Amino acid sequence: xxxxxxxxxxxxxxxxxxGLVPEDAAVIYVATARRDPSDAEWNERIARHVARRPAGWxxxxxxxxxxxxxxxxxxGDGDHVLVDxxxxxxxxxxxxxxxxxxxPAALEVVAExxxxxxxxxxxxxxxxxxxxxxxxxxxxxGTRSGRLFRDELGSLNARLAAVCDEVLLLVAGCPLRVR
Numbered sequence: 001x002x003x004x005x006x007x008x009x010x011x012x013x014x015x016x017x018x019g020l021v022p023e024d025a026a027v028i029y030v031a032t033a034r035r036d037p038s039d040a041e042w043n044e045r046i047a048r049h050v051a052r053r054p055a056g057w058x059x060x061x062x063x064x065x066x067x068x069x070x071x072x073x074x075x076g077d078g079d080h081v082l083v084d085x086x087x088x089x090x091x092x093x094x095x096x097x098x099x100x101x102x103x104p105a106a107l108e109v110v111a112e113x114x115x116x117x118x119x120x121x122x123x124x125x126x127x128x129x130x131x132x133x134x135x136x137x138x139x140x141x142g143t144r145s146g147r148l149f150r151d152e153l154g155s156l157n158a159r160l161a162a163v164c165d166e167v168l169l170l171v172a173g174c175p176l177r178v179r
Contacts, residue, residue, distance in 0.1 A: 001127050001128075001165050001166070002121060002122075002124070002127075002128045002129075002130070002163065002164040002165050002166070003017075003020060003128070003129045003130065003164060003165065003166040003167070003168065004130045004132065004157070004160050004161050004164040004166070004167045004168070005017040005020070005129065005130065005131050005132070005168045005170065005175075006132055006133070006134040006157060006167065006168065006169045006170070006178075007133070007134055007169060007170030007171070008133065008134055008137065008138075008170075008171075009133070011170040011171060011172065011173065012170050012172075012173040013085075013131050013132075013133075013170040014049065014084050014085065014131055015052070016168070016170055016173075016175055017082060017084065017129050017130075017131045018052065018053070018082065020082075020129050021080040021082055021127070021129060022080070023054045023056070024056070025078075025080045025127075026058075026078055026079050026080065027054070027056070027057040027058065027079075027080045027081075027082060028057075028058050028060055028071060028075065028079055028080070028081045028082070028126075029053055029057045029058065029059045029060070029082050029084070030059075030060050030062050030068060030071050030081060030082065030083040030084070031046075031049070031059055031060070031061050031062065031063075031084060032062055032063055032068065032083065032084065032085060032086070032088045032089035032092070033046055033063065033085075033088045034063040034088070034092055035061075049084070062089075063088075063089070063092050064092065064096070065089070065092075065093055065096075065113040065116065065117065068083065068089060068117065068120070069116055069117060069120040072120040072121060072123075072124040072126070072128065073120055073123070073124065075124050075125055075126025075128070076125055076126060077125050077126070078126075079125075079126035079127070080126060080127045080129070081124065081126045081127070081128045081129070082129045082131070083128070083129070083130045083131060084131040085130075085131040085132055085133065086130060086131065086132035086133075086153070086156060086157070086160070087132055087133040087135075087153055089117075090110075090114075090149070090152060090153050090156060091149070093110055093113045093114070094110060094148070094149065094152065097109040097110050097113075099148070100144075100145045100148065101144075102144070102148060110152065114152070114155075114156050114159070117156070117160075118156075118159045118160060118163060121160060121163055121164070122163040128164075130160060130164070132153065132156075132157050132160070133153065134157070134169060135149070135150045135153050135154050135157075136150075136154050161178075161179070164179075166179060167179045
């Protein structure tokens with residue numbers, strides 16, 4: 001079973017996704033955010049997410065594409081893998097590839113990582129819950145990098161939705177079943 005949980009900023013998508021996995025299950029929580037020691041607000045957000053998790057969950061920090069794919073590949077039939085979230089993962093992929101200026105070679109690297117992620121999700125033996133930002137409901141971003149991010153994440157979300165059994169959209173804390 002694979003579930004994609006989408007939502008806007010502060011929509012409750014992470015907390016809802018966490019509620020989809022049993023507290024007593026073998027949960028592998030994959031944190032994709034990159035820590036920045038100089039950003040106190042970001043570190044506080046991460047700390048709130050950590051404090052909310054049950055003590056028995058195993059956290060794997062996987063800000064790079066290969067780490068996330070390895071966790072998905074190594075998950076066993078009884079494992080629950082919760083990935084939070086794909087927007088921060090993609091930001092790291094775009095950063096690492098140097099793709100913000102839309103260099104074709106860099107965008108190809110991004111595409112390869114996204115292809116590999118979709119394949120890893122589709123092939124994982126574990127129960128997978130993915131959290132991602134829904135980016136298609138707002139205005140067209142006013143910056144080139146904003147448009148690139150929206151386009152890439154929107155495409156990745158659509159591709160992941162195609163391989164997921166269930167897709168949920170959180171609006172103002174309320175889950176809506178898309179599929």
